[in-house]
Amino acid sequence: MEIFYAVVLLIVATIAANLAYPYFPVIPQAFYQIFAGALLSFVPFFHHFVLEPEMFMLIIIAPLMFYDGQNADTHALRKHIPSVLSMAVILAVLTVILMGYVSHAVIAGLPLALAFALAAIVTPTDAVAVSSITTNMAVPEKVMGMLERESLFNDASGLVAFNLALTAFITGEFSVRDGVEHFFVVFLGGLLIGTILGILFTWGRIYLVQTGMDSTSVIVPYDILTPFIIYLAAEHLELSGILAVVAAGLLRSAASKQIRLSSTQLQLVSRSTWRILTSILNGFVFVLLGVSLPTVWHNIQAEHTTALSSYILLAVILYLVMFGLRYLWIRFDWAQIHSAPKDQRHHALIGALSGIHGTITLAMAFSLPLTLHGQAFPFRNTMIFIAAVVIILSLLIPAIVLPLILPSREQPIDPEMAKRERQNLIVYATQQLMLEHPEHQEETQAVVEILNSQYGDHRPNRKLVGNLMTQTNQIEVASVQKLADTNQVSPAYANRYVRGLIWKTRSNSRLSFAGFGMWFRYVNHRLTHRLRHRGNRNHHDRRRQQPGYPTPAQIDALKTQREKTHANMRAVFTLMETQGYNDVMAYLATHTTPENQAEINAVRTSYNTRHRHFTQHDTSDLQNELFIQAFQYEYNYVRQQRVKHAIPIALADDLYQQISTDQMLYMQEIAGD
Structure with a gap:
């Protein structure tokens, strides 16, 4: 030792x-x-x-x-x-x-x-x-x-x-x-x-x-x-x-x-x-x-x-x-x-x-x-x-x-310029993916999230993230209202979903310990419910033996009806969430700049995480194709900048090398899966 x-x-x-x-x-x-x-x-x-x-x-x-x-x-x-x-x-x-x-x-x-x-x-x-x-x-x-x-x-x-x-x-x-x-x-x-x-x-x-x-x-x-x-x-x-x-x-x-x-x-x-x-x-x-x-x-x-x-x-x-x-x-x-x-x-x-x-x-x-x-x-x-x-x-x-x-070593690449061009490259690839593949929002956003997470170099501003979350929640509310106005969802479900969004918007602007209070109330409610349910178990058993109590067949029918209602409600909520998600992603794609990239990435990650809870299916093949296209967009951006003489040759070579390395690593991961 x-x-x-x-x-x-x-x-x-x-x-x-x-x-x-x-x-x-x-x-x-x-x-x-x-x-x-x-x-x-x-x-x-x-x-x-x-x-x-x-x-x-x-x-x-x-x-x-x-x-x-x-x-x-x-x-x-x-x-x-x-x-x-x-x-x-x-x-x-x-x-x-x-x-x-x-x-x-x-x-x-x-x-x-x-x-x-x-x-x-x-x-x-x-x-x-x-x-x-x-x-x-x-x-x-x-x-x-x-x-x-x-x-x-x-x-x-x-x-x-x-x-x-x-x-x-x-x-x-x-x-x-x-x-x-x-x-x-x-x-x-x-x-x-x-x-x-x-x-x-x-x-x-x-x-x-x-x-x-x-x-x-x-x-x-x-x-x-x-x-x-x-x-x-x-x-x-x-x-x-x-x-x-x-x-x-x-x-x-x-x-x-x-x-x-x-x-x-x-x-x-x-x-x-x-x-x-x-x-x-x-x-x-x-x-x-x-x-x-x-x-x-x-x-x-x-x-x-x-x-x-x-x-x-x-x-x-x-x-x-x-x-x-x-x-x-x-x-x-x-x-x-x-x-x-x-x-x-x-x-x-x-x-x-x-x-x-x-x-x-x-x-x-x-x-x-x-x-x-x-x-x-x-x-x-x-x-x-x-x-x-x-x-x-x-x-x-x-x-x-x-x-x-000895003179100072001349940097072949300006670090600030390299950082800026790297951010511009990711923004360009993101916008091109969103523009070329609007029908595959979920898969596209998964690719965009990974691309952006690899090059984040500073922590996002919490105030700006909060403002962005408020704006995106408003976009979701407008999306749900449109679905209700066109009778694609019932007003009751739309009101329930919108109340959740409004609560989320308010919680973003309050102190963080408010969320802890809500969490403790929720835990207390669940514990009280379990104790009450355990204390009344004998009472329910006695009621089952009394005349007029639903038969087992009737109980099964009620249970089946509740399951159908629950499945229908989940389908409606998934529809509202997907529509709002697509509108929010379109908004983020059109408002992304190198300056707000960290904040946009934070909001995008939050929405992607929530969306994955609603839609659980395998999209690896399509995501692999989108990744390959994203790398091609990055190559295209560097080539365009070089043709316009907007970046020096050394920086272009460095960007090419970075993209090539990222692509090789990703292809190796695909081969290992």
């Missing part, structure tokens, strides 16, 4: 941070998550929290890297292999070596092997953190592509270098030749095993699709388990599990055409599941950092209070060294992104600032052993603290500087 509560609290903290971010998006989302984690550390369960590094790498890092791999552009990756090797291997190794010596020089007591381990910890970059900071900024395409490709592989470089340095410190032995050989074995071996297993898992997925076993309950769990199995297999062989899942993800991306043979519903569910999962896991990383910081701070103060300033100084120096190396590497085009001469300085500055650290850095820091030869592992808390400061610096400085040197 402890694990369950821990996961639930982490999810709650992540959700809370994500909810707070839109209110003040100037601060990067990662800082909200770190702060949420820091607050979570006050919960007794998270006091002195220690992260299990193996579980962290398996449960969080493996699926994230697999997802990054399967969403990577494999064509662009093959085209930029020299750039990947330059940034993710050569620069990463040089950074580890240089920063290792710098760390050893600043903190003389820190063994050289641990200094290299610390350098390896803070070397890997995190493209996801870059994206979270530059959400509303126009990052040059070449720079962003370089960062994304680099982050796929420099994680493995840092991990291999970290393991080599840690092994050298624990064993006290290190050979350059053996270290280089081990590096390439782990690096290339991880890629190889990931490729082999990726091929097997991809073939298995394609086989399931081709044999018809491609239900979401099979394929989605299959996809989610894939990175965990591949990571565990690679680590069991003492190869790079990170590179293995990246290679498998890249292979999945390359086989995307075969995977698209699966149903549309499966593709949509799979994509949505992965987006939700990776979003939560990315949030976990920084929430866990926030949870862990108080414990690290407490341990640092307990061990080396006087050395705290030197640790912060070293973190700043390490960040500046990495910044300088990255700047020079990109400035002189050793990164091989081939920027134009006039853009090299600008791209170099952006690339250097975007060397943000996060997920892998935190994982490696916490993967330091807790003990060595039965005693606390030396400098463990120190290295974790320095890594945490580097992470925060790498997030904070770009968050301040990048907005000053």
Whole structure:
């Protein structure tokens, strides 16, 4: 249960941070998550929290890297292999070596092997953190592509270098030749095993699709388990599990055409599941950092209070060294992104600032052993603290500087215009359905109600809804009066129905608790009636035995007559309700605008709900046909607006995509029924 509560609290903290971010998006989302984690550390369960590094790498890092791999552009990756090797291997190794010596020089007591381990910890970059900071900024395409490709592989470089340095410190032995050989074995071996297993898992997925076993309950769990199995297999062989899942993800991306043979519903569910999962896991990383910081701070103060300033100084120096190396590497085009001469300085500055650290850095820091030869592992808390400061610096400085040197991202689609056109599109489809199918009011209104409910984005105004209900009730009264005037219904039934409508109109304008009073009176009446009926049961039994009491046959005849009267009354009431319903729907259709759409939808839903109680029959086939026509009307509206140049091409494409997605989802629902 402890694990369950821990996961639930982490999810709650992540959700809370994500909810707070839109209110003040100037601060990067990662800082909200770190702060949420820091607050979570006050919960007794998270006091002195220690992260299990193996579980962290398996449960969080493996699926994230697999997802990054399967969403990577494999064509662009093959085209930029020299750039990947330059940034993710050569620069990463040089950074580890240089920063290792710098760390050893600043903190003389820190063994050289641990200094290299610390350098390896803070070397890997995190493209996801870059994206979270530059959400509303126009990052040059070449720079962003370089960062994304680099982050796929420099994680493995840092991990291999970290393991080599840690092994050298624990064993006290290190050979350059053996270290280089081990590096390439782990690096290339991880890629190889990931490729082999990726091929097997991809073939298995394609086989399931081709044999018809491609239900979401099979394929989605299959996809989610894939990175965990591949990571565990690679680590069991003492190869790079990170590179293995990246290679498998890249292979999945390359086989995307075969995977698209699966149903549309499966593709949509799979994509949505992965987006939700990776979003939560990315949030976990920084929430866990926030949870862990108080414990690290407490341990640092307990061990080396006087050395705290030197640790912060070293973190700043390490960040500046990495910044300088990255700047020079990109400035002189050793990164091989081939920027134009006039853009090299600008791209170099952006690339250097975007060397943000996060997920892998935190994982490696916490993967330091807790003990060595039965005693606390030396400098463990120190290295974790320095890594945490580097992470925060790498997030904070770009968050301040990048907005000053990068222009705001131009939105290809104006959100307000998109919202307005979406509303206009629904109004157009609604009016066309009502105009083309007046003989099928009930089925048409069911379709209209569903279409409108999918795109409502604000709560209706209660006062306007009340006014609309009053107007529609008046329309119903006029409809019933017309039926009575033409002798289609008796005046007695018409008066009874109209009294109900008038009461409804009055109740709409009174306080809501008046309805509760009526409800309690109704319940009291029913209880009193039952008690009276139960108390008089014996009296009725005695009356049945007296002369002149109706015989059973006469009672049956009276009962049959009452049933006929009741059926006739229901038929008359159904006629009045249907006529009023049709007139109200016609009124709503002609008075719907984008501005009052929410209020119209609320009134329409109320009438549709009531009407369904009167008419209970299957209309699914006709509704399906009307849905297909409604989608066609939506397509027609976008095409008309585009022909008139009333909307830009980007907005038209976005609307087409939305309509297409809605149509595919609906057709999948039909197929599943």
